[in-house]
Amino acid sequence: MARPEVTLPRHLRDTLRSGHPWVYRNHVDPAVSYADGTEVVVRCAGWRGIGLWDAAGAIAIRIYSSHDRIDAALINQRVLAAWNGRSLLRRQGVTAYRWLFGEGDGLPGLTVDLYGTVAVVQSYGAGPGQLMPLLIPALVAANPDLQAILGSKSRDDDTPGEQRRALLWGAMPDGELIVTEHAGLRFVVDPQVGQKTGLFLDHRENRHSLMHWVADKTVLNCFSYTGAFSLYALRGGARKVVSTDIGRGLAEAADRNIALNDLPAERHQFVTTDCFDLLQKMTGDGRKYDVIILDPPSFARTRTQREAAIVAYTRLNALAMKCLTANGLLVTASCTSQVSPEDFRTMVASAASECGMAVQMLHEAGHALDHPVPAHFPEGRYLKYIVGRVHQQW
Numbered sequence: 001m002a003r004p005e006v007t008l009p010r011h012l013r014d015t016l017r018s019g020h021p022w023v024y025r026n027h028v029d030p031a032v033s034y035a036d037g038t039e040v041v042v043r044c045a046g047w048r049g050i051g052l053w054d055a056a057g058a059i060a061i062r063i064y065s066s067h068d069r070i071d072a073a074l075i076n077q078r079v080l081a082a083w084n085g086r087s088l089l090r091r092q093g094v095t096a097y098r099w100l101f102g103e104g105d106g107l108p109g110l111t112v113d114l115y116g117t118v119a120v121v122q123s124y125g126a127g128p129g130q131l132m133p134l135l136i137p138a139l140v141a142a143n144p145d146l147q148a149i150l151g152s153k154s155r156d157d158d159t160p161g162e163q164r165r166a167l168l169w170g171a172m173p174d175g176e177l178i179v180t181e182h183a184g185l186r187f188v189v190d191p192q193v194g195q196k197t198g199l200f201l202d203h204r205e206n207r208h209s210l211m212h213w214v215a216d217k218t219v220l221n222c223f224s225y226t227g228a229f230s231l232y233a234l235r236g237g238a239r240k241v242v243s244t245d246i247g248r249g250l251a252e253a254a255d256r257n258i259a260l261n262d263l264p265a266e267r268h269q270f271v272t273t274d275c276f277d278l279l280q281k282m283t284g285d286g287r288k289y290d291v292i293i294l295d296p297p298s299f300a301r302t303r304t305q306r307e308a309a310i311v312a313y314t315r316l317n318a319l320a321m322k323c324l325t326a327n328g329l330l331v332t333a334s335c336t337s338q339v340s341p342e343d344f345r346t347m348v349a350s351a352a353s354e355c356g357m358a359v360q361m362l363h364e365a366g367h368a369l370d371h372p373v374p375a376h377f378p379e380g381r382y383l384k385y386i387v388g389r390v391h392q393q394w
Contacts, residue, residue, distance in 0.1 A: 037130025054127035062108035096179035211236030227254030
């Protein structure tokens with residue numbers, strides 16, 4: 001059966017030829033419509049690609065190949081290539097990492113996170129979701145130690161509340177699931193219900209680098225979740241670490257992780273509260289820390305929310321800077337894809353200016369090495385991470 005064809009405007013040819021994997025809906029004739037997951041041939045001024053149609057959302061087509069069909073052979077090859085590409089982490093003893101990073105591993109709209117012997121798959125749209133029957137056997141074939149595969153709801157699903165992930169294959173291992181990161185630190189995870197599939201894997205190298213900055217310092221970890229940054233701060237010799245977040249059960253989870261690693265619990269405190277409110281209160285009562293970590297959730301899901309997100313980031317970072325000791329360190333991050341690295345740097349400078357301060361950028365990074373990004377795909381550079389020394393303006 002012949003596959004339907006979609007012809008795109010000529011000006012998109014260079015972008016597509018360079019490897020950009022998305023076709024936005026506003027570039028497609030509004031009269032064109034297919035069922036979710038329909039395999040389409042995309043043509044653009046002599047260029048040809050194969051993609052999957054998505055009936056809703058800003059991305060109409062995700063491109064998977066310039067010459068092949070989207071079949072079991074293609075899925076198997078790319079899953080295995082991604083598995084081999086994470087061998088360095090396995091040699092380092094890391095047992096929790098992103099096995100498959102969608103566009104970066106040639107399977108747009110699909111991610112797979114691995115926690116020991118449990119994989120969590122997630123689709124970013126109904127079109128990629130149609131590949132699950134091919135993806136699951138490919139994962140099992142590439143990793144013979146796999147015990148279970150869980151499925152997350154689509155990232156485009158706005159259903160409120162936390163939902164337990166469905167078991168798609170295998171059986172969950174008995175007992176607690178414990179994974180290992182750098183520096184031998186271990187974490188209890190629950191990928192069936194945890195945020196970001198159980199642990200914020202994209203910050204692994206950033207957490208590890210934090211150890212170099214915190215010896216004998218006081219540290220405030222805002223939006224701490226289950227305390228991963230806090231554990232690295234304690235391992236790095238911080239004198240006092242305060243973790244803060246608003247979620248239920250997070251204090252207990254952080255305490256369990258600290259005990260699991262035999263870290264000094266007496267040097268850690270968890271405060272369950274809103275981070276904006278805490279920082280605002282601290283500006284009034286004069287409490288200050290040597291290091292403040294800001295790793296908030298995304299402040300925008302669409303481009304129309306970008307400006308409001310930048311305003312919120314500016315306010316948050318300005319509050320934190322007011323709560324630092326002289327020449328203190330601000331460790332600030334953003335996972336909002338609509339805010340570019342350039343936007344984020346500008347925001348940090350603006351927040352400092354509002355406080356009559358300045359920032360020396362000491363270190364800048366993005367996501368961990370298991371989150372590869374195609375060179376011509378700026379949308380994939382979603383995570384920004386800056387370590388800066390905050391000082392009085394010269």
